[in-house]
Amino acid sequence: MKKPAPPAAANQSAPTPERNYFADVHEVTRLVPPGRVTSYGAIAHYLGARHGSRAVGYALMAANLDAATLRREAPVPAHRVVNRLGQLTGRHHFPSPIAMQERLEAEGVRVMDDTVVDFQRLFWDPARELE
């Protein structure tokens, strides 16, 4: 899949400047296969490395809030995004603190001590897989 990474230079006074950014993060996240995981930094890097990794988490939080508010299945598999060490640092932003781990385990991903087991092997890098 090809992705028109919006450079930070595209800082026009658009009606919804952040919509593209959120949409991009969500789109990439949707491409992470079940049973695999990626990291905030990997997504940020794929989108052009200009986006801070923190902003990726912000976008995912928004996705989760939308899902919770609309009471429907999360349109974005945010549980497949962890930090660079494989830790489930975003678990407290799910409906339940254990929802993230449960979703991962339901896909066959084992989690121990808030950390993905075999993270290196399950890691899915968009820059390498979508290239």
Next chain:
DNA sequence: AACGTGACCCTAG
């Protein structure tokens, strides 16, 4: 407009 905060990451000491 400046400032603080946050699901992060890299580089120096």
Next chain:
DNA sequence: ACTAGGGCCACGT
């Protein structure tokens, strides 16, 4: 190996 500090981007006061 461990800890600090700075850089990164979006958002709410």
